[in-house]
Amino acid sequence: MEIAHKDSAALLRRLNPGDWLYALALAGGALFALRQYGGFMDIYDKAILLFTVPGLAAMGFAWKPFRVFLAAATALALASIALYQGDLARAEQVFFLKYLISSQTAIMWMSALFFIATGAFLLGLAARSDFADATGSALTWCAVTMGTTGLMVRWYESYLIGTDVGHIPLSNLYEVFVLFALMTGLLYLYYEGRYATRRMGAFVLLVISAAVAFLLWYTFSREAQEIQPLIPALQSYWMKVHVPANFIGYGAFALAAMVGVADLMVRKGILASRLPPAEVLDDVMYKAIAIGFAFFTIATILGALWAAEAWGTYWQWDPKETWAFIVWLNYATWLHIRLTKGLRGPMLAWWAIVGLVVTAFAFVGVNMFLSGLHSYGSL
Amino acid sequence: MRHRSTSRALYELLSSMRFAISLLTLLGVASIIGTVVKQNEPYNNYLNQFGPFWFPIFEKLGLYSVYNSFWFLTILGFLVLSTSACIVRQARPMVKDMKGFREHARESSLASFAHQARLPVSRPAAEARAATLAYLTANGFTTRENTREDSVLLAAKQGSWTRVGYFLAHGAIVLICIGGLLDGNLPLKIQMALGGKQLTTGNQLIAQIPPESRLGVDNWSFRGNVFIPEGKSANTAVLNVQDGILLQDLPFTVSLRKFHLEHYESGMPKRFASDILITDNASGKSVEKTIEVNKPFEFAGVMMYQASFEDGGSRLRLLGHDLRGGSRPPFPAEAVVGEAVALKEAGLDYTLELGSFRAFNIENMAVDKPEAEAGSLARLDKHLGSGARSPADKDMQNVGPSIQYKLRDSAGQAREYQNFMQPILQDGAWYLLTGMRNDPSAPFRFMRIPMDDDGRPDSWFAIRRVLLDTARHPEIARRFTATALGAEAGPEVLGRMQETTARTLELFAKGGFESLGKFIESTIPEAERDKAADVFIKILEGSAWEAWKMARTDAGQPAIAPAAQHARLLRDTLNATNDSLHYGAPVYFQPTGFDEVRATVLQVTRSPGKPIVYLGSLFLVLGVFAMLYIRERRLFVLIKDSGEALVALSSNRKSMDVDESFRRHRDALATLLNPAPRP
Known part of the structure; x- marks a missing residue:
């Protein structure tokens, strides 16, 4: 993702009417939300909402398809809200809610679409079929749209349960797994467009499918999908920034590891003719780790600021904090070796894969095997 | 000379990338230990877990408080040293590099760049120079010119700020570590070593704690807990250190007016809040404030947080039912949470230790329906719709207050009991529940005392x-x-x-x-x-x-006449009588009334390192983004009078972006210097 543009004036010149319309819609939406629901927000919530506008606008300006995606997800979410008419029971009665755009259904659609997309990408790789790849790509777009719709509607549904229950759906393991799938999917779609190759899809979608498989197991055997109210420690605006930043990090690290797998295969000559050259894969891996590291740094710092407010200490070596630190150290070392030492080659790919194992432990393993303050989802 | 070379070698080692990477790896591995061994538990837990052989060894190694241990702090210290050495070592060359344009670069050296191309120039040299300069400026380069005998070199650069990112990010690590050290327990350790402060045991009255275990109000770095029952006040905090405590005198007195404990319908905690009154010891001024989770409050440089809550000595009225034979009538008793009562008066050689009281218990009273034997499609259908739990699956009800107590016999053996105050509806009939367990980690086994007509x-x-x-x-x-x-x-x-x-x-x-x-x-x-x-x-x-x-x-x-409910009562009576034979106590205490007193636990801290750590964090974010996303590019355009130009590009990084930007600039300059003849 291009953070620093060499010439921002040139960027602004490149904006088309669609961009301006998009930005206007974002601003309008934010103002409407402020006017309508400002009473539920504190000053920080409002600030976060307002900063979201330029943030999402910049995303859309730099990456045009993102605008369509966001517009579609928003339209679906609004349609869902309109169908609800403020009555939770209508989720069971209205056909389109029950089978399309209530939160659970939308997330089920997301899961199904991710699985089919994975299949399409695998087929594309096996048969060198550009059509299958294009299908996989389109399905991935649909999946992230449905998933985003699902989370937005879930946010709304939580307020229908009770105004004291309502909260942004980023509060437990179930919700963040959806977020993880979405973030990884979106990051993949970005790199797919930027590097004009769809052949990494088969690899990246595998890790998303694994996450979705876990999500389904978590739903069917643990009923984890039920919206739960927030315990006092989680009732804070910090959740809105800490969690998404973290999952940009996790998503990017996961993507980097899967691209690393592809990179290793190409270097060994496996599927080499069907995959992008090793330099491209290496570059994607670096870009992903760089963006992941930057956001993971922010997320960890935001987490520390939040911890200072909720627990009275910005850092207390809680298992989650410690493992976040280990993840951070790991990628800090990776970047040092690549950027300063100038190392290239299979070792970095292997390292990125090991990095995913470490990240996965920090993400899920800590909740499973270690106990601590930061245990918001148990298995 | 010899000494100088040794220190030089040490400096080289400290500032080397290899050393830094080894440290980062070591730190990562060391950190894992503290997540495997639970930290800062009571020492008895470790003794039970590791046994008498390993316990002292692990204690010596500092495994119970890894992140405060000498060796861990040493690693961190080396990280600070190494990072500092790295900054010092890089400072001069980097600043020089940032400032310099390298406008004296020779043609031969430019020609050896990985990215270089020779372009034909059809425009006059002066015009070509002006056009190139304009192009470079428009693309965000700053340029310096060097005119030579037969050529002019335009040395341009952009993105030098990435070097500032280096200093910010690495300086940030040093700042964060220093700030963290100030807020850790190092200041406390120093006071204990140099100031003669000693740990004491927790089970004594605060007034009895000697001055060598008290820290003064001028202590600038501490973290402790203040326990205040409702209606009471406190002006000291307790610092738990290793297996003992220290007292921290506070510059103010905190009184707890009321503790708010709110729950959601599901019984999940919703809000913990303390209405407190803080009175400054020196000025006598008071402030009223409500502290809740996520809403701390600062007074006199001390931050106060809602940490937890406890029972502040609730008073329970009980009715003791003698379970031995004979016709002793039930006797009333009173007990206070946290205190022990001898039962001599009731003719029992036991002590009642009231451990805890809960004013309400929320239970799911819905009858568990057996999982429908439907196919997977029906299961899927059940998981479609909203994320709210379907109301049919739950029936959350408050089943009333409960107490937990131990009955200790004269030999010191104790059994634990959990009794509910109100009858609870189970399987269509009402029962008083009383649970018993011998082992504190086992679940309670409940005896159901049936209710009569x-x-x-x-x-x-x-x-x-x-x-x-x-x-x-x-x-x-x-x-x-x-x-x-x-x-x-x-x-x-x-x-x-x-x-x-x-x-x-x-x-x-x-x-x-x-x-x-x-x-x-x-x-x-x-x-x-x-x-x-x-x-x-x-x-x-x-x-x-x-x-x-x-x-x-x-x-x-x-x-009484026989009736269906009487038959059931008799069956329940037999079951409960059977259970009562294994109840392990000669008496059952039925709670009959209570006066609840809650207590809040506030965490109080002075953390002088916090602003330093926060500043460091800001630097870290700015630094990381500057290093990763500001791209340094140096573009050299040597325009020769001979009608040829040499374009060369260099960067501090090697990446595909560099290749791409070179191609872009080369192609743009090629058209610029050698415009296609107008038709």
Whole structure:
């Protein structure tokens, strides 16, 4: 993702009417939300909402398809809200809610679409079929749209349960797994467009499918999908920034590891003719780790600021904090070796894969095997 | 000279990338230890976990407080040293590099760049120079010119700020580590080592704690807890250090007006808040404030956080039901949470230790429906719709207050009990629940005391008393036999039946169903056991009915008629009586009333390092983004009078972006310097 543009004036010149319309819609939406629901927000919530506008606008300006995606997800979410008419029971009665755009259904659609997309990408790789790849790509777009719709509607549904229950759906393991799938999917779609190759899809979608498989197991055997109210420690605006930043990090690290797998295969000559050259894969891996590291740094710092407010200490070596630190150290070392030492080659790919194992432990393993303050989802 | 070279070598080592990477790896591995061994637990837990051999070894290694241990702090110290050395080492060349344009670069060296191209120039040299300069400026480069004999070199650069990112990010690590050290327990350790402060044990009155275990109000770095019951105040914090405590005097006094504890319908905690009054010791000024989770408050440089809450000494009124034989009436008792009461007065050689009180308990009373035998499609269907739990699956109800207490006998052995104050509806009938366990980690096993027609447990106590009284067994047997066999039965049959009944009652009174079971197993052939068991149950139920009637006569109550709910009560009575034989205590305490007193636990801290850490964090973010996303590019355009230009590009990084930007600039300059002839 291009953070620093060499010439921002040139960027602004490149904006088309669609961009301006998009930005206007974002601003309008934010103002409407402020006017309508400002009473539920504190000053920080409002600030976060307002900063979201330029943030999402910049995303859309730099990456045009993102605008369509966001517009579609928003339209679906609004349609869902309109169908609800403020009555939770209508989720069971209205056909389109029950089978399309209530939160659970939308997330089920997301899961199904991710699985089919994975299949399409695998087929594309096996048969060198550009059509299958294009299908996989389109399905991935649909999946992230449905998933985003699902989370937005879930946010709304939580307020229908009770105004004291309502909260942004980023509060437990179930919700963040959806977020993880979405973030990884979106990051993949970005790199797919930027590097004009769809052949990494088969690899990246595998890790998303694994996450979705876990999500389904978590739903069917643990009923984890039920919206739960927030315990006092989680009732804070910090959740809105800490969690998404973290999952940009996790998503990017996961993507980097899967691209690393592809990179290793190409270097060994496996599927080499069907995959992008090793330099491209290496570059994607670096870009992903760089963006992941930057956001993971922010997320960890935001987490520390939040911890200072909720627990009275910005850092207390809680298992989650410690493992976040280990993840951070790991990628800090990776970047040092690549950027300063100038190392290239299979070792970095292997390292990125090991990095995913470490990240996965920090993400899920800590909740499973270690106990601590930061245990918001148990298995 | 020799000394100088050694320190030089040390500096080289410290500032080397290899050393830094080794440190980062070491730090990562060391950090894992603290997540495997639970940190800062009471020392007894470690002793139990590791045994007497390993416990002291691990203690020496600092494994119970890894992140404050000497060796961990040493690694961190080396990280600070290494990073600092790295910054110092890089400072001069980097600043020079940032400032310099390298406008004296020779053609031959430019020609050896990885990215370089020779372009034909068709425009006059001066014009080409001006056009190139304009192009470079438009693309965000700053340029310096160097005019040579037969050429001019435009040395341009952009993105030098990435170097500032380096200093920010690495300086940030040093700042964060220093700030963290100030807020860690190093200042405390120094005070203990140099200031003569000593740990003391936690189980004594605050007033008795000697001055060498108290820290003064001028202490600038501490973290402790203040415990304040409602209506009380406190002006000292307790610092838990290793296996002891220190007291921290606070410059103010905190009084707790009220502690708010709110729950969601599901029983999940919703809000913890303390209404407090803070009075400054020096000025006497007071501030009222509500502190809640995520909403701390700062006073006199001390931050106060809602950390937890406890019982502040709630007073319980209890009714003690004697479970031994005889006709002792229930006796009233009072107990305070956290205190022990001797039960001598009630004639019991036991101590009642009231551990905790809960004003309400929210339970899911929905009957568990067996998972529908439907196919997977129906299961999927069940998971579609909203994320809200379907209301059919839950019936959250407050089942009322409960207490937890230990009964300790004269030998020091204790059993733990959990008793509910109100009857609870289970399987269609109301029961008083009392749970018992021998092992604090085991779940409670509950005895269900059935409620009678008046909604009271009295009938059970009365029936039980008669049923377990061996002196009355012959009378029960006589009455039961008479009712069961009728008048026409011969005396021999009657006698045998009476004997069997008395025997059954005796066995039941001794060990409940278990004794009966053993008796059946030892005397009756296997094939007939089930039938025999049914007979024994019938005898017991009939006897219980007679016992009930006898108990009512004893108490001067009117007779009762058989009814379905009475049959059920008798069955429940037998079950509860059986359980009561394994209850392990001679008395059951029924809570009858309470005055709840809550206490808040506030965490109080002075953390002088916090601003430093926050500043470091800001630097870190800025630095990381600057290093990763500001791209340094140096573009050299050597325009030669001979009608040729040499374009060369260099960057501090090697990446595909560099290749791409070189291609872009090269192609743009090629058209610029050699415009296509106009048609």
